[in-house]
Amino acid sequence: MGIIVQKFGGTSVGSPERIIHVANRIIQEVNAGNQVVVVVSAMGKTTDQLVGLAADISSSPSKREMDMLLSTGEQVTIALLSIALLEKGYDAISYTGWQAGIQTESLHSNARITDIDISRVKQSLDEQKIVVVAGFQGVSANGEITTLGRGGSDTTAVALAAALKAEKCDIYTDVTGVFTTDPRYVTSARKLQSISYDEMLELANLGAGVLHPRAVEFAKNYEMPLEVRSSIEYENGTIIEEEVSMEKNLVVRGIAFEDQVTRVTVCGLPNGLQTLSTIFGTLAKHGINVDIIIQSTYAHDKTNISFSVKTDDLRDTIGVLESNKELLRFDEIQHEGGLAKVSIVGSGMVSNPGVAADMFQVLANEEIQVKMVSTSEIKVSTVVEQQNMVKAVEALHNAFNLSSIAQEKTQVRA
Amino acid sequence: MGIIVQKFGGTSVGSPERIIHVANRIIQEVNAGNQVVVVVSAMGKTTDQLVGLAADISSSPSKREMDMLLSTGEQVTIALLSIALLEKGYDAISYTGWQAGIQTESLHSNARITDIDISRVKQSLDEQKIVVVAGFQGVSANGEITTLGRGGSDTTAVALAAALKAEKCDIYTDVTGVFTTDPRYVTSARKLQSISYDEMLELANLGAGVLHPRAVEFAKNYEMPLEVRSSIEYENGTIIEEEVSMEKNLVVRGIAFEDQVTRVTVCGLPNGLQTLSTIFGTLAKHGINVDIIIQSTYAHDKTNISFSVKTDDLRDTIGVLESNKELLRFDEIQHEGGLAKVSIVGSGMVSNPGVAADMFQVLANEEIQVKMVSTSEIKVSTVVEQQNMVKAVEALHNAFNLSSIAQEKTQVRA
Numbered sequence: 001m002g003i004i005v006q007k008f009g010g011t012s013v014g015s016p017e018r019i020i021h022v023a024n025r026i027i028q029e030v031n032a033g034n035q036v037v038v039v040v041s042a043m044g045k046t047t048d049q050l051v052g053l054a055a056d057i058s059s060s061p062s063k064r065e066m067d068m069l070l071s072t073g074e075q076v077t078i079a080l081l082s083i084a085l086l087e088k089g090y091d092a093i094s095y096t097g098w099q100a101g102i103q104t105e106s107l108h109s110n111a112r113i114t115d116i117d118i119s120r121v122k123q124s125l126d127e128q129k130i131v132v133v134a135g136f137q138g139v140s141a142n143g144e145i146t147t148l149g150r151g152g153s154d155t156t157a158v159a160l161a162a163a164l165k166a167e168k169c170d171i172y173t174d175v176t177g178v179f180t181t182d183p184r185y186v187t188s189a190r191k192l193q194s195i196s197y198d199e200m201l202e203l204a205n206l207g208a209g210v211l212h213p214r215a216v217e218f219a220k221n222y223e224m225p226l227e228v229r230s231s232i233e234y235e236n237g238t239i240i241e242e243e244v245s246m247e248k249n250l251v252v253r254g255i256a257f258e259d260q261v262t263r264v265t266v267c268g269l270p271n272g273l274q275t276l277s278t279i280f281g282t283l284a285k286h287g288i289n290v291d292i293i294i295q296s297t298y299a300h301d302k303t304n305i306s307f308s309v310k311t312d313d314l315r316d317t318i319g320v321l322e323s324n325k326e327l328l329r330f331d332e333i334q335h336e337g338g339l340a341k342v343s344i345v346g347s348g349m350v351s352n353p354g355v356a357a358d359m360f361q362v363l364a365n366e367e368i369q370v371k372m373v374s375t376s377e378i379k380v381s382t383v384v385e386q387q388n389m390v391k392a393v394e395a396l397h398n399a400f401n402l403s404s405i406a407q408e409k410t411q412v413r414a
Numbered sequence: 415m416g417i418i419v420q421k422f423g424g425t426s427v428g429s430p431e432r433i434i435h436v437a438n439r440i441i442q443e444v445n446a447g448n449q450v451v452v453v454v455s456a457m458g459k460t461t462d463q464l465v466g467l468a469a470d471i472s473s474s475p476s477k478r479e480m481d482m483l484l485s486t487g488e489q490v491t492i493a494l495l496s497i498a499l500l501e502k503g504y505d506a507i508s509y510t511g512w513q514a515g516i517q518t519e520s521l522h523s524n525a526r527i528t529d530i531d532i533s534r535v536k537q538s539l540d541e542q543k544i545v546v547v548a549g550f551q552g553v554s555a556n557g558e559i560t561t562l563g564r565g566g567s568d569t570t571a572v573a574l575a576a577a578l579k580a581e582k583c584d585i586y587t588d589v590t591g592v593f594t595t596d597p598r599y600v601t602s603a604r605k606l607q608s609i610s611y612d613e614m615l616e617l618a619n620l621g622a623g624v625l626h627p628r629a630v631e632f633a634k635n636y637e638m639p640l641e642v643r644s645s646i647e648y649e650n651g652t653i654i655e656e657e658v659s660m661e662k663n664l665v666v667r668g669i670a671f672e673d674q675v676t677r678v679t680v681c682g683l684p685n686g687l688q689t690l691s692t693i694f695g696t697l698a699k700h701g702i703n704v705d706i707i708i709q710s711t712y713a714h715d716k717t718n719i720s721f722s723v724k725t726d727d728l729r730d731t732i733g734v735l736e737s738n739k740e741l742l743r744f745d746e747i748q749h750e751g752g753l754a755k756v757s758i759v760g761s762g763m764v765s766n767p768g769v770a771a772d773m774f775q776v777l778a779n780e781e782i783q784v785k786m787v788s789t790s791e792i793k794v795s796t797v798v799e800q801q802n803m804v805k806a807v808e809a810l811h812n813a814f815n816l817s818s819i820a821q822e823k824t825q826v827r828a
Contacts (some may be wrong), residue, residue, distance in 0.1 A: 016470035053494055056430035058501040065500070068508050069493035072486035079483035080467055086479070087472040094482050098512075099557060120557070143513060143534070 002167035003125065004029055007039040007135065007157035011174050012231040013077050014044030016084075023084040025172065025231065026130060030090060035125045037164065039135040039157040040081060042073025063108035067137075067147045071097065074134035074153070082132050092130040095120065097137035098145065102156060104138035110149035113138060113156075116163040125164075133160060151212020158215045162222035169224055172231035173210055177238035178203065180402035181255040185390050188403035194239040195253055202345040202379045203254045216240065251348035251355055252400035255393050259386050260311040261291075261339040263371060266321060268331025271303040279305060279321075279328055286320045288313050291341065292374040292381060308372060308383055311337055339371060340389035343381040344396055356380045362399045368392050416581035417539065418443055421453040421549065421571035425588050426645040427491050428458030430498075437498040439586065439645065440544060444504060449539045451578065453549040453571040454495060456487025477522035481551075481561045485511065488548035488567070496546050506544040509535065511551035512559065516570060518552035524563035527552060527570075530577040539578075547574060565626020572629045576636035582653075583638055586645035587624055591652035592617065594816035595669040599804050602817035608653040609667055616759040616793040617668045630654065665762035665769055666814035669807050673800050675705070675753040676728045677785060679720040680735060682745025685711055693719060693735075693742055700734045702727050705755065706788040706795060722786060722797055725751050753785060754803035757795040758810055770794045776813045782806050 006029065008022050022040075029036050050069050054061045061069075078094035085092035101117030124131045135153025138146050148155050154171060161169035176191060178200065183189035195203070197220035201213055210228055219226050219240065229237025269275050276295065283290055291308045298304060309317050314335060321333055349355045356373075359380050363370055368391065372383035384392055397403060420443065422436050436454075443450050464483050468475045475483075492508035499506035515531030538545045549567025552560050562569050568585060575583035590605060592614065597603035609617070611634035615627055624642055633640050633654065643651025683689050690709065697704055705722045712718060723731050728749060735747055763769045770787075773794050777784055782805065786797035798806055811817060 016467055020471060050490065053430055053490070054497055057434060057494055057498045061497040062500050065493045065496045065508060068496070068510075069490060072489045075486045075489075076464065076467070076483060079479045080471055082479045082482075083468055083475040084471045086476050094479060096482075096559070099559075145510070145513075 003035045003037065003161075003164050005037045005039065005157050005161040005164065005166045005169040006172060007153060007170065008041070008172045008231055009153065009174075010041040010044050010047070012172055013040055013081065016080065019043075019077070019080050020084050022081060022172075022231065023088055023090075026085065027088060027090055030130060034167075037121060037125070037131045037133060037160055037166070038081065039133050039153055039160060040074060040077045041135050041153040042070070043077050043080075046073040046076065064144065067108045067145050070147055071134070071137040071145050074136055078132045078134045082130075085130055085132070090130055091128060092132055093124050094132040094134075095124075096134045097156070098139035098143075100131075100133045100160070102133075102138035102159070104140055104146045104148065106140040106142060106144065106146075108144075108146055111138060111140065111146035113148065113159045116159055118160075118163045121160070121164065151214050154212045154215030155218055158218045158222070158224055158226065161224050162218070166224070168227060169219065170227045170229060170237075171211055171215075172229060174231065175210055175228070176230040176233050176235055177228050178210060178240070178254070180253070181393055181397050182257070185257075186255075186394055186397050188394075188397060190403060192238045192253065193236075194241060196242060196347050197240060198378055199253050199345055199347050200240045202343070202376070203256050211240070251346050252344045252396075252402065253346040253348075254344075255396050255400075255402065256343045256345055257340060257389055257393050259340040259389055261308050261341050261383060261386070262311045262314045262335055262337040263306055263308050263339055263383060264314070264317055264321075265304055265306040265334040266328070266330045267304050267334060269303050269305060270329050271297055271299075271301050275303065275328075276305070280307075282324050282328070283317065283320060286316065288317050288320065292372050292383060294372055294374075306372065308339070308341065336371070338386045339383050340386040341381055341383050342389060342392045342396070343379050344400065345379045347378045349378050349380070358399070359396065362395050363392055366391055366395050368395075417449045417451065417575075417578050419451045419453060419571050419575040419578070419580045419583040420586060421567060421583065422455070422586045422645055423567065423588075424455040424458050424461070426586055427454050427495065430494065433457075433491070433494050434498050436495060436586075436645065437502055437504075440499065441502060441504055444544060448581075451535060451539070451545045451547060451574055451580070452495065453547050453567055453574060454488060454491045455549050455567040456484070457491050457494075460487040460490065478558065481522045481559050484561055485548070485551040485559050488550055492546045492548045496544075499544055499546070504544055505542060506546055507538050508546040508548075509538075510548045511570070512553035512557075514545075514547045514574070516547075516552035516573070518554055518560045518562065520554040520556060520558065520560070522558075522560055525552060525554065525560035527562065527573045530573055532574075532577045535574070535578065565628050568626045568629030569632055572632045572636070572638055572640065576632070576638050580638070582641060583633065584641045584643060584651075585625055585629075586643060588645065589624055589642070590644040590647050590649055591642050592624065592654075592668070594667070595807055595811050596671070599671075600669075600808050600811050602808075602811060604817060606652045606667065607650075608655060610656060610761050611654060612792055613667050613759055613761050614654045616757070616790070617670050625654075665760050665766045666758045666810075666816065667760040667762075668758075669810050669814075669816065670757045670759055671754060671803055671807050673754040673803055674725040675722050675755050675797060675800070676725045676749055676751040677720055677722050677753055677797060678728070678731055678735075679718055679748040680742070680744045681718050681748060683717050683719060684743050685713075685715050685717040689717065689742075690719070694721075696738050696742070697731065697734060700730065702731050702734065706786050706797060708786055708788075720786065722753070722755065750785070752800045753797050754800040755795055755797050756803060756806045756810065757793050758814065759793045761792045763792050763794070772813070773810065776809050777806055780805055780809045782809075 082092040082094040104111035135156040226240040368388045496506040496508040518525035549570040640654040
């Protein structure tokens with residue numbers, strides 16, 4: 001009899017009816033002979049409502065008090081879910097973060113878990129209870145309520161699973177798993193049976209934030225297998241683990257993409273040691289998230305730097321750069337909007353150096369111009385015109401043979 | 415510089431606007447040079463909403479999980495009120511029950527406070543912070559969240575005041591104080607400047623539950639002065655303390671009354687030692703609250719027992735008695751509805767044995783028939799026809815000279 005940790009997000013527990021449905025999913029696992037620990041988020045829009053109440057009072061509320069406020073959301077869910085399980089005749093007990101021994105840094109709104117004292121949870125499991133734990137929250141060494149920031153409930157689930165040496169950690173969500181690409185755009189997109197932690201990290205923007213990168217990192221560090229699966233459908237999901245068994249011959253595992261990309265080029269910068277850190281430090285200080293960065297030196301003492309930003313951030317980006325023109329000493333700023341990023345992801349790339357070239361050939365065959373390129377060990381990203389995005393994704397999905405599970409074992413070059 | 419504990423109920427903190435108003439009331443006390451600890455309830459209808467969610471899932475939810483659920487209500491308020499105080503530039507910090515060291519019995523939904531570890535609250539006061547504490551909740555010795563039951567926030571406030579050796583405990587509410595009688599019925603009703611703990615206990619049903627009896631008992635035991643005052647109006651309220659200074663010559667301090675009373679008489683009971691305990695034990699077991707009890711023995715072996723109940727409970731009362739007829743062995747049940755209870759209250763009565771007679775004379779002068787009588791050290795209650803209730807209250811209010819503060823020092827007989 002093993003321990004299984006199940007995590008249900010805010011949508012899955014958004015109403016009393018959904019909470020009762022979740023209770024049934026839990027009971028299924030209990031009846032299969034498992035000890036179950038459940039981690040839940042706040043119900044549906046609860047967090048937004050609480051944030052709204054605070055916003056009515058202050059435009060910059062204290063982070064400590066926001067943690068105090070927001071942590072009530074999960075506490076409501078754990079109580080209601082335990083009530084639902086008890087109503088169905090299953091012994092259950094709820095624990096807040098501090099009761100479950102989730103110890104964190106003394107940092108509000110974005111604390112990291114430092115340790116988990118599992119004694120209380122373990123004792124309840126030994127008493128044959130289903131243990132329902134509030135996600136997203138913990139307690140600092142000096143007894144302050146803290147929260148874990150974005151993706152916090154996923155992190156709670158994985159950390160608890162690691163501390164309890166659970167068999168696996170199931171992340172229940174509103175999609176049925178991780179797909180080779182977004183099925184809303186590419187009809188032949190296929191659900192992966194398994195994927196490695198690193199591939200999952202690179203595919204993070206596929207499937208609308210199905211799993212927070214921090215939780216994936218945590219799982220990777222503790223080698224805790226995760227399964228992303230649907231809280232509505234009863235089919236198997238996608239298993240995330242170190243060694244991907246079923247599909248390991250597949251060099252490219254998925255195609256990620258996003259639109260609304262703009263390329264900004266800062267021309268005529270001094271070619272000094274501090275140039276890169278000054279320019280991106282300045283942007284980061286203003287909260288502007290930069291993605292691909294390319295530097296091209298065109299003279300002894302001058303350099304151009306191009307980078308991609310979300311189109312929404314363009315105006316701020318230019319504003320920040322212009323207002324720091326004296327510091328940065330550039331000649332001019334150029335920009336090109338209407339772009340998209342298309343990436344191929346797969347850990348098999350490490351030992352297949354030709355994959356990037358294959359990708360470029362596929363795009364060239366489709367007469368799609370590549371505006372920017374960026375590569376990592378397991379990912380090649382290109383920036384193309386937004387109007388070509390879906391065409392590029394479809395072509396790559398076909399060329400790397402992602403549509404058909406039957407072809408998984410054969411590596412086909414484009 | 416003294417410590418003052420302020421308690422604000424659910425209506426006073428029912429919206430962000432009201433919370434901001436409460437912050438101003440607190441700041442007033444801080445600017446007067448006091449260290450302030452604030453105890454708050456859940457916002458307005460929050461508790462009802464949470465109870466409703468649980469009711470959608472279970473008709474008999476676990477008491478432990480209900481405590482887990484309901485304790486979030488005050489936690490939301492403490493966070494928002496602290497945010498409001500910080501926004502106004504005053505240093506504030508919120509504490510849940512467990513953080514504030516409110517230790518209780520290991521009993522859910524109606525736990526008693528066993529001890530308060532004030533170290534954390536005291537340290538924050540020493541750091542010149544306004545301390546905002548969640549009322550109604552505590553933590554048991556084994557780390558379970560508990561709640562204190564009805565009137566719990568009042569009790570938290572008084573207990574904290576006692577533990578902190580506060581100067582006084584101010585209970586802010588939606589009335590301006592404790593009145594000689596209900597001003598909605600008697601226009602000459604007057605707010606009392608002060609009243610003793612015992613008188614307050616006897617007058618508990620005046621002013622629509624302005625202060626929970628348990629909190630008054632607690633204050634009496636620790637000799638903690640309370641002030642009941644308005645969270646809206648800026649006038650002085652009513653001080654509740656052991657020695658009532660200003661109005662101590664007044665034998666009768668207030669007139670309490672309630673309508674919807676029914677008298678039930680159980681006729682022909684066996685006149686045995688167990689009769690009283692059997693009959694009222696049976697009713698209590700079925701949750702029926704009995705008020706005045708009168709026994710009249712009319713033969714060697716037979717007795718009649720009359721008691722008053724709320725008219726709403728009449729049907730249940732008769733049902734319970736009839737279904738236990740074999741056990742109780744009575745002849746028949748009679749009942750009379752349309753009655754009301756009118757009481758005079760005042761600690762001066764102890765040394766004034768003629769007060770009850772005075773009361774009966776006042777009622778007789780008004781041609782009001784008395785149906786039942788019950789007396790205590792500081793209270794005489796009569797049951798009269800409901801249609802005579804207000805007339806009785808007005809006559810008694812005049813006769814015992816409660817309308818005019820100028821006449822307070824002179825005791826006038828009816």
